[in-house]
Amino acid sequence: MSSTIETMPLALHAQRAAHDHIRRKPQPRDADVIIIGAGAAGIAAARQLRRHGIDALVLEARNRPGGRAQTIPLAGQKVDIGAHWLHAAESNGLVRQAERLGLALSEASQEPLLMTRGGERADPSDHDAFMDRWEAVYDAMLAHPANGPDLAAGSGFSRVSGGPDRFDDTIRFLHGAFDSGVALDDIDACDFAAAQDDSDLFVEGGYGALIVRLARGLPIHYETPVTRIDWRGTGVRVETPHGTLSARAVLVTVPLPLLQNETIRFAPHLPPEMLQAIHALRPALYEHVVLSWPDHPFADAINRLVAFEGDARENLGMLANIDGAHLHYADLGAATVAACADPRDRAGFVREFLTARFGHDAMARCDVLAASDWAGDPWTGCAWMYAPVGAYGAREALRQPVGERIHFAGEASSATQWGTIGGAWAEGERAADLIRSGLGRPAMPVKARVA
Ligand SMILES: Cc1cc2nc3c(=O)[nH]c(=O)nc-3n(C[C@H](O)[C@H](O)[C@H](O)COP(=O)(O)OP(=O)(O)OC[C@H]3O[C@@H](n4cnc5c(N)ncnc54)[C@H](O)[C@@H]3O)c2cc1C
Structure with a gap:
């Protein structure tokens, strides 16, 4: 049995590893539009602008x-160390992109396999009772009206008939820490209810690989972190270690923690309403621990979510047999990620959790191959952003351009697909269309304010 600790640096290295096929580009130059960030939102925006003949440059x-x-490649498989599910498949623009590229899409089961605290499969009557409760609670949380009072999503439990239920902790974990990256008592009821959740799909070759394909041919300058945006006078000046670039408009798609901690600064400062929106949303936490586990007890659960009856905080969700092979995700939610700042401790948590249920013998050949660390990643700092109670309106506020030349887009600005690639993609396209319509007008000067 190889040790968890020994295998970990491989994964952390892989997350930051270079892509061989990316050639270095010449020094960045001025452009009509500068897009900051080559994630899903930035790539969608660059494609949209360039399709309309607009000179857009991406700095990453x-x-x-x-x-x-x-x-990333792991044990002969392609494994997503970040996003993996194509959520809200009916409205997710990446589904169309995958189809256009001829990539196979497979359906993700919506029904978790429930394991008892003792490591047994729940018997059929318990499983049915769990699913009934799961659906009733979910319906109650979705029923919160968009203009209703400020409440936490978790208040939905009190609206389900029959009083507390033995499955409530497990359901709290699955809808909260696991699915939302935050406890249900901390997330705004409207935010939770607004998130579209129809069918989910998986894409052949991995979600990350699909986004890389869609970035091909775009003018992206790598290793070019933006440090400051100067929007005094007309247009914008975007500062990087490789020099300052000018543009008529800028689209900022970086994760919000990087704006909250002023990794990118603005001169003059952003208006108070935009600063308020940026600071209103909070980082959600969610990480993958990837296991190789030949003796696992989920042989017939292919690409299926496994749920463990247990605690609302210290629990995990598994995606068993990713793509039909013997690799599995053990996915950790907010409380465990926060308690285990070091990914090695997260891997240790997973081993202890599974050993307590399945015993040492079953775990003898279970190896941790990788553990993501997006919370500790200097260019991310979160899994996605959630709205605390009362802050749902911040997503709409983020969509308002500043001075007609600073725009924001990303998963955080999506009202209905926040926390997803599909949401980031749609937001990139939305912002590109807005920028395009604005470029027709002369650039507006702003009154200079001291940064
Ligand atoms: C573990 C995990 C699992 C997830 N699972 C799913 C899932 O199954 N399905 C799903 O749809 N979503 C999932 N998500 C969420 C999804 O990954 C994000 O919502 C989505 O990728 C966000 O895209 P984005 O373009 O908004 O931001 P990002 O992808 O973060 O892109 C922003 C880019 O900006 C760059 N950047 C940052 N600072 C600077 C700077 N100063 N200068 C230049 N560039 C900068 C970053 O390097 C990054 O490339 C998951 C996230 C995590 C962490």
Whole structure:
């Protein structure tokens, strides 16, 4: 049995590894539109603008495209170490892109396999009772009206008839820490209810690999972190370690923690309403631990979510037999990620959790191959952003352009697909269309304010 600790640096390295096929480009130059960030939102915007003949240039801090979507080779398989599910398939623009590229899409089961605290499969009557409760709670949480009072999503439990239920902790974990990256008592009821959740799909070759394909041919400058945006006078000046570039408009798609901690600064400062929106949303936490586990007990559960009856906080969700092979995700939610800042401790948590249920013998050949660390990643700092109670309106506020030349887009600005690649993609396209319509007008000067 190889040790968890020994295998970990491989994964952390892989997350930051260079993509061989990316050639270094010449020094960046001025453009009509500068897009900051080559994640799903930035790539969607660049494609949209260039399709309409607009000179758009992308500046990316890392040495690869995709941001929080990244597919890495592991044990002969392609594994997504970030986003993996194509959520809200009916409205997800990436589904169309995958189809256009001829990539196979497979359906993700919506029904978790429930395991008891003792490591047994729940018997059929318990499983049915769990599913009934799961659906009733979900319906109650979705029923919160968009203009209703400020409540936490977790208030939905009190609206389900029959009082507390033995499955409530497990359901709290699955809808909260696991699905939302935050406890249900901390997330706004409207934010939770607005997130579209119809069918989910998986894409052949990995979600990260799809985003890399869609970035091909775009003018992206890697290892070019933006440090400051100067929007005094007309247009914008975008500062990077390789020099200052001018543009008529800028689209900022970086994760919000990087704006909250002023990794990118603005001169003059952003208006108070935009600063308020940026600071209103909070980082959600969610990480993958990838296991090789030949003796696992889920042989017939292919690409299926496994749920464990247990705690609302210290629990995990598994995607068993990713793409039909013997690799599995053990996915950790907000409380465990926060408690285990070091990915090695997260891997240790997973081993302990599974050993307690399945015993040492079953775990003898279970190896941790990789553990993501998006929370500790200097260019991310979160899995996605959630709206705390009362802050749902911040997503709409983020969509308002500043001075007709600073625009924001990304998963965080999506009202209905936040926390997803599909949402980031749609937001990139939305912002590109807005920028395009604005470029027809002369650039507006702003009154200079001291930064
Ligand atoms: C573990 C995990 C699992 C997830 N699972 C799913 C899933 O199954 N399905 C799903 O749809 N979503 C999932 N998500 C969420 C999804 O990955 C994100 O919502 C989506 O990738 C966000 O895209 P984006 O373009 O908004 O931001 P990003 O992908 O973060 O792109 C922003 C880019 O900006 C760059 N950048 C940052 N700072 C600077 C700077 N100063 N200068 C230049 N560039 C900069 C970053 O390097 C990055 O490339 C998951 C996320 C995580 C962490």
